[in-house]
Amino acid sequence: DAGVTQSPTHLIKTRGQQVTLRCSPKSGHDTVSWYQQALGQGPQFIFQYYEEEERQRGNFPDRFSGHQFPNYSSELNVNALLLGDSALYLCASSPLGTGYYEQYFGPGTRLTVT
């Protein structure tokens, strides 16, 4: 049973560019959440998707947007990249559409903005 998978593993972008990160949830999970983890910090909640809709959002600007597909996989898009967007981006999935259950995390995508 595959766990949560994310792609790509690493990414280097230039300020002002746009980036798309991808996540496939654990089998049987239908809710996907995205987190940003800066170096030396705990992860910060970006947003959560269920039934292809954004259900709740953390304190992140509109440059951060997402999408969930019918197969429950998800994308995180970041526009107009800033140096401060450099971080590890983590995807988490949970079952049954509530997010209240145990959340399982993927390996993350390391984004470096130069």
Place this chain on the structure above:
Amino acid sequence: KQEVTQIPAALSVPEGENLVLNCSFTDSAIYNLQWFRQDPGKGLTSLLLIQSSQREQTSGRLNASLDKSSGRSTLYIAASQPGDSATYLCAVNNAGGTSYGKLTFGQGTILTVHP
């Protein structure tokens, strides 16, 4: 707004010691609390999940306790090993309102177990 604090920020112990990591949170209206392990540059591995109605959970050498009324949780690691070296993160999941299913993390405790 939920805030989570972990103490200590870093801990270095010799192999074989028993140790305790602390987590405190400001809003006691939690649904559950998870302890995670993170190796450098890697994702998070869930260690234990405690529902708000539970007092503790155990898995092998790990035991996590929860005192919701005082806003505290502890992770106890018995007979520590060098392979336990990692960052340990505490995260709370609040119930109801707009915090539906969102995890709020502490900053983590960096644990080093030396042979």
